[in-house]
Amino acid sequence: MKQKQNIELQQKTTLKLFNEVRLYLDLLPLTYLELSEKIEEAIEQNPALEIVNEEPDNELSLSSSSDGAEFFEHYYENDEEENDPPEALIPYIPNAREKIRKNYLPHFTEERERKVAEAIIDYIDSKGFLDERSFSMVVEETKETSEFVEKVRQKLMLISPCGIGSSGVVEALRVQLKANGKEESLPWKLLEPEMIELLKKRDYDVVASKLGCSLSDLKNAIEEIQKLNPFPASIFNDKIAEHVDVDIILEEKDGELKVKIIEKELPPVRINPFYLKILEDPDADSDLVKFAREKVRSAQWFLNALIKRRVILRKTVEYIVNRQREFFEKGYNPQFLKPLNLKEVASAVGVHESTISRIVSTRFIATPRGTYRLKFFFPSSAGGYRGNISNASIKEMVRKIIETEPREDPYSDEEITSILARRGVYISRRTVAKYRDELGIESVNKRKKKYRLEVSE
Numbered sequence: 001m002k003q004k005q006n007i008e009l010q011q012k013t014t015l016k017l018f019n020e021v022r023l024y025l026d027l028l029p030l031t032y033l034e035l036s037e038k039i040e041e042a043i044e045q046n047p048a049l050e051i052v053n054e055e056p057d058n059e060l061s062l063s064s065s066s067d068g069a070e071f072f073e074h075y076y077e078n079d080e081e082e083n084d085p086p087e088a089l090i091p092y093i094p095n096a097r098e099k100i101r102k103n104y105l106p107h108f109t110e111e112r113e114r115k116v117a118e119a120i121i122d123y124i125d126s127k128g129f130l131d132e133r134s135f136s137m138v139v140e141e142t143k144e145t146s147e148f149v150e151k152v153r154q155k156l157m158l159i160s161p162c163g164i165g166s167s168g169v170v171e172a173l174r175v176q177l178k179a180n181g182k183e184e185s186l187p188w189k190l191l192e193p194e195m196i197e198l199l200k201k202r203d204y205d206v207v208a209s210k211l212g213c214s215l216s217d218l219k220n221a222i223e224e225i226q227k228l229n230p231f232p233a234s235i236f237n238d239k240i241a242e243h244v245d246v247d248i249i250l251e252e253k254d255g256e257l258k259v260k261i262i263e264k265e266l267p268p269v270r271i272n273p274f275y276l277k278i279l280e281d282p283d284a285d286s287d288l289v290k291f292a293r294e295k296v297r298s299a300q301w302f303l304n305a306l307i308k309r310r311v312i313l314r315k316t317v318e319y320i321v322n323r324q325r326e327f328f329e330k331g332y333n334p335q336f337l338k339p340l341n342l343k344e345v346a347s348a349v350g351v352h353e354s355t356i357s358r359i360v361s362t363r364f365i366a367t368p369r370g371t372y373r374l375k376f377f378f379p380s381s382a383g384g385y386r387g388n389i390s391n392a393s394i395k396e397m398v399r400k401i402i403e404t405e406p407r408e409d410p411y412s413d414e415e416i417t418s419i420l421a422r423r424g425v426y427i428s429r430r431t432v433a434k435y436r437d438e439l440g441i442e443s444v445n446k447r448k449k450k451y452r453l454e455v456s457e
Contacts, residue, residue, distance in 0.1 A: 023305040028312070028358040032247035032262050035309075039267055042302050048275040048295035049302065052268040096236040097121065100128075100164060103236075107159050108152075116142050116152040120165050128164045128172070128233030163232030170196070176228045186213060186221040202442075202449035219453055248317055248365040248374075250328070257328060259317050261310065269306075271299045315349045316359050317374070324377050332369045335393040337379045394425055395435045402441055407451040412444045 030038060043049045100121050108114035119142050123134040130138070130153065139149050156165040162179045163172035170191050177188050189195060189211055198207045199222075208218050229235065249260040278284050278292040321328070323344075326336040342353045342360075349356065360374035379390035401419055405411045411419070413436065417429045436443075442450070 023301055025355070025358065027305050027309045028355065029362050031363065032266060035247075036266050039269055039306075043267075043269065046295055046298055046302070048272050048292070048299040049269055050272045052270050096126070096233060097124075099236040100124075100233065103161075104156060104159050104164060107155075112144075112148075113152050113155070116144055116149055117156055120149075120153055120156060124165060124233065126233060127231040128166070129168055130165045131167065161229070161232060161235055163229065166232065169230045172230060172232050173225060173228050186211065186217060187224045190218075190221055190225060202446045202453075204449055204453050215453055246364045246366045246371060248313075248363060250321060250365055250367040252328075252368050257321055257325065259314065259321055261314055261317075269303065271296055271303070275299075312349060312351060312355065313359060316345060316356060317365065319345055319348050320374065320377050327377075328367070332367070333396065334379075334390075335396040337377065337390045337392050339390045340378050342378070391435070394420070394427065395439060397423070397425065398432060398435050399439055399441070402436070402447075410444050410447045410451065 027035065027038065043051065101118065104121065105114060105117060108117045116138065119138045120130055123138055124130050125134075135146075135149065135153075139146050142149065153165045157163060157171075157175045158179055160179070162176045166172040166175055174188065174191055177183065177185065177191075182188055190199065190207070195207055195211070198210075204215060204218060208215055211218070213221075247262045249262060251258045251260055275292045275296050278288060279296065281289075284292075320340070323340055324337055326338065327333065330336045342356045346353045346356045360378065363374045364371050365374060379392035397420060398416060401411065401416055413429045413432045416432050416436075417427065420427060420432070441447075
């Protein structure tokens, strides 16, 4: 019997720890705005939690004669009230397709055309294109001939902003040129399949020769095409990541780096004293005491998780900043980033790697020189004369070498490998090529042709 009691006690302790840890892990990835919403949600679900200094809606009294009926009525009776559904409280934001409908459909006053135009808009992809399969679906759905659907598509494409319903990038660009009266112009001719293939290879001399133009005219024509919009639906899409939630700020004062965690927007919460009084009242109804004890325990778990989250978050960010101090002190240059991984930070902070992963996965830090993802400060490492130097540092070195290379004779990957070796960084030519590709830098042959176009008349 005694052994059974011990086992039961251990199960309760394990359950308590599991609930606390689970709650703490759920809170870790949240930014302060998300956490603020989470706190409000917790207060709504648990009446034992309250915002500090919040005036109670009703004064509740506890007397020895109370059977708890008033208490339960106060929190559960209003559940039956008819309120607006939650979605009614959320502001309506139209998506890109609805914006396109609003912009283009008013141009189709004839019912038959409007029906086809609406179907086309329904079938375009996120870039504004209508491929062959989708075109066939429009024909099938509207029961119209292919010729009539094509007629409507052509009309739709020419409505400003031009290009919606085009078959792809080339047609979208040509429609824009056509709308500007640029048919048969040099930019128009550059969009021929043969010219496109030559431009991909940067064979500018061949293109200029075939079109009978100078390299200077060719350059101007290319620049004119680059000003067009290759993805016509993009202007209707809400821009992503222009604003990010930042709850970590790095300040520089008198040469010192200071980490600041934003929490001023978080509502201060505590355990409702009313529930504590219930637990202290020897005459309180047993069911009421049981309910209060459950809610107070849950509230305490939540408060403990908030405190632990704050402590671990600060320790983690401070370690990252101190480890990458050279980056901040020497001009925010990636070449000064030191190799860093989750295991190292986890060991220093005293938590599991997965905990650090949760912290850095969604967070940003605002610095005096811009906002960075925390992941940015976790570059992998490669061999070098200073022990280990980060891949990001080597990439930055490759980028600078190419930026300063002689335009008349740019460096090959082999030559860049040799330059790095002279600086004490030993990596293979294949790795240099890989880093160059990741930086979006073209091969030496394509750079040669590009430089020639730049210095042409």
